[in-house]
Amino acid sequence: MNSTALPQQEQPRQGPVLDIQGLSVAFRSHHQTWTTVLEHFDLRLEQGQATAIVGESGSGKTVAALAVMGLLPGYARVEARRLQAGNLDLLTATPKARRSLLGPTLAMIFQEPRASLNPSLTVGYQLKEAMPRGSTTAAAAALLAEVGMADPRARLRAFPHELSGGMAQRVLIAMALARKPAVLFADEPTTALDVTVQAQILAQLADLQQRQRMAMVFISHDLAVVSQVARHALVLYAGAVVEEGALPELFKHPAHPYTQGLINALPGQGDLQPISGLVPSPGQWPPGCRFAPRCPRASAVCHETLPPWLTADNSRVRCHHPLRP
Ligand SMILES: Nc1ncnc2c1ncn2[C@@H]1O[C@H](COP(=O)(O)OP(=O)(O)OP(=O)(O)O)[C@@H](O)[C@H]1O
Numbered sequence: 001m002n003s004t005a006l007p008q009q010e011q012p013r014q015g016p017v018l019d020i021q022g023l024s025v026a027f028r029s030h031h032q033t034w035t036t037v038l039e040h041f042d043l044r045l046e047q048g049q050a051t052a053i054v055g056e057s058g059s060g061k062t063v064a065a066l067a068v069m070g071l072l073p074g075y076a077r078v079e080a081r082r083l084q085a086g087n088l089d090l091l092t093a094t095p096k097a098r099r100s101l102l103g104p105t106l107a108m109i110f111q112e113p114r115a116s117l118n119p120s121l122t123v124g125y126q127l128k129e130a131m132p133r134g135s136t137t138a139a140a141a142a143l144l145a146e147v148g149m150a151d152p153r154a155r156l157r158a159f160p161h162e163l164s165g166g167m168a169q170r171v172l173i174a175m176a177l178a179r180k181p182a183v184l185f186a187d188e189p190t191t192a193l194d195v196t197v198q199a200q201i202l203a204q205l206a207d208l209q210q211r212q213r214m215a216m217v218f219i220s221h222d223l224a225v226v227s228q229v230a231r232h233a234l235v236l237y238a239g240a241v242v243e244e245g246a247l248p249e250l251f252k253h254p255a256h257p258y259t260q261g262l263i264n265a266l267p268g269q270g271d272l273q274p275i276s277g278l279v280p281s282p283g284q285w286p287p288g289c290r291f292a293p294r295c296p297r298a299s300a301v302c303h304e305t306l307p308p309w310l311t312a313d314n315s316r317v318r319c320h321h322p323l324r325p
Pocket residue numbers: 027037055056057058059060061062063064073111221282
């Protein structure tokens with residue numbers, strides 16, 4: 001080794017920390033048929049970038065994250081043209097090599113905080129398990145303090161049922177950050193919490209993400225929340241991205257009628273205008289544009305052919321009749 005080389009973790013990264021191209025996920029049903037739930041999914045993140053995935057329930061947000069984490073069940077099929085995290089090609093890596101990424105390279109905060117903690121073990125025990133081997137109690141308390149936990153020493157001795165929802169989520173954030181991951185997936189991390197606690201935790205997460213120069217994929221169905229933590233967003237509809245772009249511009253001037261529909265359905269935008277109709281289930285996606293059956297702008301071509309990507313600088317949209325050029 002060359003004597004001037006930096007220690008491994010300080011070496012500047014070459015290229016993206018996460019590179020996903022053409023990811024698709026299908027699940028096998030009882031009848032041995034495959035149902036695709038996510039298709040054509042692309043996401044490229046450099047160190048320190050925060051992006052969001054938004055979309056209604058069932059659009060495939062969690063599945064996308066779990067596919068990268070390698071945490072989908074055995075009856076799932078994951079395919080991609082490229083699936084790379086850190087320096088590892090996930091398509092060819094051994095299960096052992098993939099597991100070794102969890103913690104230092106990839107970490108995830110799950111949708112349901114309480115279900116992710118073991119009720120019979122103390123917070124301190126579970127937190128130390130997530131930290132590098134031999135971490136001290138003082139280091140565990142410092143980590144809890146960093147995620148905004150009051151009285152961290154006492155909290156280490158607590159069991160999960162003694163924590164409020166907000167405290168439980170702070171413990172999970174601390175566990176996810178314990179090995180300073182290069183990429184953090186935060187899956188609806190504050191949805192289960194009341195608004196005040198939600199705002200505090202979001203601010204803390206955004207601050208930690210920036211200070212640690214961690215890449216973050218923030219998953220939410222709540223557009224208002226997304227702009228507080230991410231600089232870019234992908235809009236997912238029925239298992240495929242329909243639009244992506246920089247924030248807050250994307251939500252100020254959306255190009256896809258579905259994105260516009262999500263914005264119109266936000267409270268506080270005058271009259272609430274929910275998008276009429278229902279999201280089609282996987283296996284029942286229409287040909288052409290999947291949003292066409294619900295789209296006020298749809299014409300014959302929308303029902304027949306999948307729109308091509310229209311690309312401009314930092315944004316792109318998949319629509320035959322976009323709202324702006
Ligand atoms: N383990 C599984 N087995 C079979 N189907 C699954 C499994 N997990 C998810 N799905 C299906 O995949 C699709 C996408 O689910 P996913 O959980 O990614 O949605 P989501 O966008 O995260 O929704 P939500 O906002 O409700 O969390 C859904 O149709 C769901 O029913």
